[in-house]
Amino acid sequence: METPVTNARPVDDIVDHALENGHAALDEASGKALLSQFGIRTPRSEVVDGAEAGARTAAQMRGPFVVKVVSREILHKSDAGGVTLGLADADAVAAAIHEMEAKPAIRAAEVDGWLVEEMAPAGREVVVGGLNDPEFGQIIMVGIGGIFVELLKDVAFRICPIDRNDALAMLADLKGGALLRGARGEAAVDENALVEVMLALGGADGLLMRYSDRIAEADLNPVIVSAQGAVAVDARFILTQDRRLAPAPEVDGASAAETFRPLFEPRTVAVLGASTKDVSIANTFIRRLRTFGYAGPIYPIHPKAKEIEGLAAYPSLADTPEPVDYAYVAIGAKRIPDALAAANGRCRIAQVISSGFGEIEEGKDLERELVKKANAGGVRVLGPNCLGTYSPRGGLTFPSDAPKEVGRIGIVSQSGGLSTDIIKRGQWRGLRMSGLVTVGNSADVKPHELVEYYFDDPQTRAVGLYIEDVREGRAFFELLRRHPAPKPVVVLKGGRTAQGRMAAASHTGALAGDDRAWEALAAQLPVALVTTVDSFIDALLALQHYALRPAKPTNSVVLFGNGGGASVLGTDACVDYGLSLRPFEGRTLSLLEGMGLPPGTSVLNPIDTPVRTLQEKDGFVAGEILDTVLEHGRPDAVAMHLNLAAFVGRGTVDPIGNLFSMIEEAMEKFPGTAHMALALRSDGSPELDETRRAYRARAAAIDLPIFDEIPAMAQALATVGHLERRLGARAGSPVGT
Structure with a gap:
């Protein structure tokens, strides 16, 4: 059975009274009272002043019991020896309080009382927390592992307020998320109950948004989730009166x-x-x-x-x-x-x-x-x-x-x-x-x-x-969230490892270092994070040429080019960036195999075509391959790659030049079917670099982005896919999750 702690103040009084009295944190009883008033279940509990009162209280409750020290001076109760679990009856409760009173760290602190609590039923231990980020304001975290969350680091963050889809996406991000849905024959937990806890904490009407300028850190740790629901067994709230994130006044009303x-x-x-x-x-x-x-x-x-x-x-x-x-x-x-x-x-x-x-x-x-x-x-x-x-x-x-x-x-x-x-x-x-x-x-x-x-x-x-x-990070977030027609944003973030956060007093704070808020922003909205100037330019180059397709986000890719080793490494790069290279089958494969291409050509995906193959029919054979792939394979993107050095001195026909004509024709025949990209690899000689530059100018005229290497092309396509999914999710598209 779960009930609010006794003698709880009204919800506004809990936080304001603590701040007015100079408290830096809520004690556990007050924290649980706050949770209860936001609809988050907590174990039945009561604060007592000593062992005898603890025994009397336990006699009116259902065991087993937990006893915890209540002190504003003891933030980490377990480290101080201030938590005892699995107490069978009232006598065990009294004995536990006597034993904890003798602990050096507790004797040295001002003790406000002892929390006697019914133990929550067994289940999965989860952490749900919050943090007032210096740039974006309140962010919410969920993680697997309870007290071991800092060791496992299996966590997901989002900027508040979140909605139900955000909460579900956070759980899907967790590597241990399968544990919640049942693993190795164990029963699944009530995942919806956990979502409700997350919304009560970080939703539009949630606790973090209600007290956005007064809560610095929050930890509900652990939250025990079982088939019977979710119960916050412990609650920690670090308070602040820092109002740095108040919006700046508008200079005028101009757009x-x-x-x-x-x-x-x-x-x-x-x-x-x-x-x-x-x-x-x-x-x-x-x-x-x-x-x-x-x-x-x-x-x-x-x-x-x-x-x-x-x-x-x-x-x-x-x-x-x-x-x-x-x-x-x-x-x-x-x-x-x-x-x-x-x-x-x-x-x-x-x-x-x-x-x-x-x-x-x-x-x-x-x-x-x-x-x-x-x-x-x-x-x-x-x-x-x-x-x-x-x-x-x-x-x-x-x-x-x-x-x-x-x-x-x-x-x-x-x-x-x-x-x-x-x-x-x-x-x-x-x-x-x-x-x-x-x-x-x-x-x-x-x-x-x-x-x-x-x-x-x-x-x-x-x-x-x-x-x-x-x-004004909060204003930036709200612009992306509320603008009627946001455009994709690529962010190159400087100072990622030197943000200089406050010394964290909670698990959430300890795990929210560096760029967690920016990663949350990119997970929620049409924003992509990159780490180098080259990847910044590559991503923007793709966005310059592509009309994004939120209803058909880029994932499946056909890799097509010359050089067996390059194709193998290119496949690895695509997979590393989360793209899918599915082998052709059925009619697509039979049509490609029926083209009678020269020995050494592979058409499974990647399509590996030696120079000799690309010189067939004065190079126009590539057009036949593209037509077959686009009409029957229907990939999200075709990523082509050519080694310029391999074509030097190999005949009078310019198959690369002809390729641009074939790509243009293919895009006209199959509009919107697939994003087209081309990596032109050079040996670094001035002659080939100049050749590539000339091809770039020609490619720009047909909206074809040119990349220097296959991994750069793969990363750009993956970025495009991410942005398409986020735009789709914002628009309510079912594929945008």
């Missing part, structure tokens, strides 16, 4: 499209920091802007100069002939707040390149002053401590020789230097952007605001984020 149009398509540009004597970074910016083809007026701002870089200069932002859409600011940090305040409503966006603000301790106050004065002057601030914005549609750039074509990928980056790398490396890989904004310290404009702009921008198909500190 993201209205707010950031002046950034991506500026009609006028001002430059603060250009010199008449030296070539400063601001002078370089003016020169690059003009070389790139910016068509609007450029206004250098200088207190004394009449002309800079051949352009008329003006004393302040208030003195320009027209209002300024975008200001590039590279002057001394201490002068910037007043310079932006002087705009007095005549400047929309200012990007502060200068450093010396919140990235150093002595600059934090100056950063707050910067935002306050800029906003008072009607200016939204990007940065400070960043490099600039690249917007080919608006003629805006900070790197030299960047592509002028307007692409489909929008990027937000907290690193200026890495952004240059992404733009230039992406340029040679065929990646084209709708824009890239460096945000540095994100003192005013936060990353999620720019993501919202890209979501609303018809030119942008997908979004890339290089992030170290997302700042």
Whole structure:
């Protein structure tokens, strides 16, 4: 039998009373009272003041019993010797209390009482916990193993609030999840009862959301789950009054499209920091802007100069002939707040390149002053401590020789230097952007605001984020969760192992280090995490060319190319990334075998075709293979691979060039059937690298992404599949789970 602990306060009083009295945690009795009022079953129990009272209480309850010390000074009761299990009767309860009173750690602490409790029935031990993440707010965890959860590390996290599908997906993530459904002849547990516990803790109306600013960590450990239901045997709540995650006030009611149009398509540009004597970074910016083809007026701002870089200069932002859409600011940090305040409503966006603000301790106050004065002057601030914005549609750039074509990928980056790398490396890989904004310290404009702009921008198909500190992580989560038409987001996360969390006081806190919240975000929403610049570019390259299919997420792949060893390694890579290479059978296999391809060709999947095979019919044999595979095999993706070096000096026909024509024809004949991808492998010689570059330009015209190696192609396809599943789940598609 389970009932709330006796003498329980009303639910609001339990937490608030503890905080008002300076308590850092709830004692177990209060914690269980809190759980009971949220509908979570706990064992029948009562707090007593000593052994005699314990015996009297036990006589009114059903054994066996558990006795636990109740003390705000003892967080880990088992370690202090403050838990005794399996007590048969009232006399055993009294004896256990006497014995625990003598334990050194208990004698040294202020003891509030002893919890006498009926033991829960046998079942599987599970942990359900919560943590107030410094970036995203409340997250929930479930894990197998009870007190051994830190050893097993079989856990799953999600950002709150969760729904029933989230809870079921968390249980499906657990390696030991099969234990809940019955294993080796044991009975299955009531999994629905466990889901109800998870929803009561982390759902929209759950405990963690109700006390989101007052609970730092929570542990229901163990929760005993059996065929008869789920019972929280122990409860631990660490309290806080940290309200860091309160949403920032809106500067105005403008939409993201209205707010950031002046950034991506500026009609006028001002430059603060250009010199008449030296070539400063601001002078370089003016020169690059003009070389790139910016068509609007450029206004250098200088207190004394009449002309800079051949352009008329003006004393302040208030003195320009027209209002300024975008200001590039590279002057001394201490002068910037007043310079932006002087705009007095005549400047929309200012990007502060200068450093010396919140990235150093002595600059934090100056950063707050910067935002306050800029906003008072009607200016939204990007940065400070960043490099600039690249917007080919608006003629805006900070790197030299960047592509002028307007692409489909929008990027937000907290690193200026890495952004240059992404733009230039992406340029040679065929990646084209709708824009890239460096945000540095994100003192005013936060990353999620720019993501919202890209979501609303018809030119942008997908979004890339290089992030170290997302700042308003809860707002980012809510944008992804609530936006009517979110686009896929690829996140390259910096500082994954140096997040600097609080010292964890619970199992949940100990297991939630590094990037658990980001992994939860990717498990819930159309977000993919990558770990290198190359994988970031590869994923965005695929998203640039593919129309995603949430109702048919990418999983089954046909691998098709030359080089037996490459095909074997390629198969391993696909499997490593969770893709499926199912052998052909039935009509598909008989048609491929009936083509009479030369000896050495294998058509089982992978389709391994030596160079000689690909030269059949002037290379057009590949088209027949593709037609058969797409019409009868119906894979989710066809991943082709060719070793460029193998074709050197092997005849006058260019089978690779012909392959592009055949791929284009196949995509027209079987639209939407499969994503097409091609890995062109080079030996690293300048000649073959240049050949690959030429093929890339040709491939871009038919929306075919080109990768350098098969594993990179496999990872990109797996990322696409993940994003398709998350988009499908968000839309309620049955395949999106």
